[in-house]
Amino acid sequence: MNTDTWVKIFKALGEPTRLKILKLLSVRPMYVCELEEVLQISQPRISQHLRVMKEAGLLKEKKDAQRTFYALRVQFLDDHFAGMIAYFNQGLENLPDFKDEYARLQQLDTNCDVALCKQGKVTSVRLKAGSLI
Amino acid sequence: MNTDTWVKIFKALGEPTRLKILKLLSVRPMYVCELEEVLQISQPRISQHLRVMKEAGLLKEKKDAQRTFYALRVQFLDDHFAGMIAYFNQGLENLPDFKDEYARLQQLDTNCDVALCKQGKVTSVRLKAGSLI
DNA sequence: ACTATGAATAAGATTATCATTATATAAACA
DNA sequence: TGTTTATATAATGATAATCTTATTCATAGT
Numbered sequence: 001m002n003t004d005t006w007v008k009i010f011k012a013l014g015e016p017t018r019l020k021i022l023k024l025l026s027v028r029p030m031y032v033c034e035l036e037e038v039l040q041i042s043q044p045r046i047s048q049h050l051r052v053m054k055e056a057g058l059l060k061e062k063k064d065a066q067r068t069f070y071a072l073r074v075q076f077l078d079d080h081f082a083g084m085i086a087y088f089n090q091g092l093e094n095l096p097d098f099k100d101e102y103a104r105l106q107q108l109d110t111n112c113d114v115a116l117c118k119q120g121k122v123t124s125v126r127l128k129a130g131s132l133i
Numbered sequence: 134m135n136t137d138t139w140v141k142i143f144k145a146l147g148e149p150t151r152l153k154i155l156k157l158l159s160v161r162p163m164y165v166c167e168l169e170e171v172l173q174i175s176q177p178r179i180s181q182h183l184r185v186m187k188e189a190g191l192l193k194e195k196k197d198a199q200r201t202f203y204a205l206r207v208q209f210l211d212d213h214f215a216g217m218i219a220y221f222n223q224g225l226e227n228l229p230d231f232k233d234e235y236a237r238l239q240q241l242d243t244n245c246d247v248a249l250c251k252q253g254k255v256t257s258v259r260l261k262a263g264s265l266i
Numbered sequence: 267a268c269t270a271t272g273a274a275t276a277a278g279a280t281t282a283t284c285a286t287t288a289t290a291t292a293a294a295c296a
Numbered sequence: 297t298g299t300t301t302a303t304a305t306a307a308t309g310a311t312a313a314t315c316t317t318a319t320t321c322a323t324a325g326t
Binding site for chain 3 (some may be wrong): 017041042045065066067
């Protein structure tokens, strides 16, 4: 699971209208015209938001004559929000997206003599996530 | 937990630089100058992203002389991503944000004679989330 | 005091996102 | 076949997000 995929998912979720649509589809799958009716917003607006969520993998659609039926991809949601925990527990060394950052962090944490912030002394900090403050 | 709060959190997560910062802070808390060094991006850019995440509740900070130390709010993350499951399992009737939508959906699902999509027949659809396709 | 460092904030330009309006496509129905 | 319905797509305008550059502020060290 790479950073871009996560970003796409979070971007899709990070918009009020889309989040409302998602929540409504968690009640039951719906046609576009139903969402239009329930949300009282324009049809193109709904279609566009549906597309964003579909492209993020959150939704599936099924054509039914002129209508289109949209539903949550429940398995996808389950898998990915479980996967997110895994993502955060995974070390940087296993994430290709963090190749360069991992190397530089290693430098920072290994060569404690090398002052990477100009005043130095920074490299001595070594705490677990969230253990501070 | 209301829609706006969720949107703020997801927006904060839905940006590649911020997601990288978050992941790095999950390794250990860091000073801004460390993030600068590891990510190789400008200091104002980092500060601005940190602010967005702090305002979403994801991070905490601690002043240490001229430096600022940033860390994940682990408890917040735990609580909220558990809370998200709850949010999606919760009925619309309990969510103030869905007051109007809930009423209209009730209409849609109760008065099956009332054709809300102009062609009618739509109201007969009644499936569980994700059960389709 | 003076200079350097670490970080936040402000201002500006650029790009992306979102909503609206208009148009296109495709199926149903008369 | 012509019209209505359901949805998608395109084009436009408005708003918001992001990045850069410059500036400010606070603290450290000389």
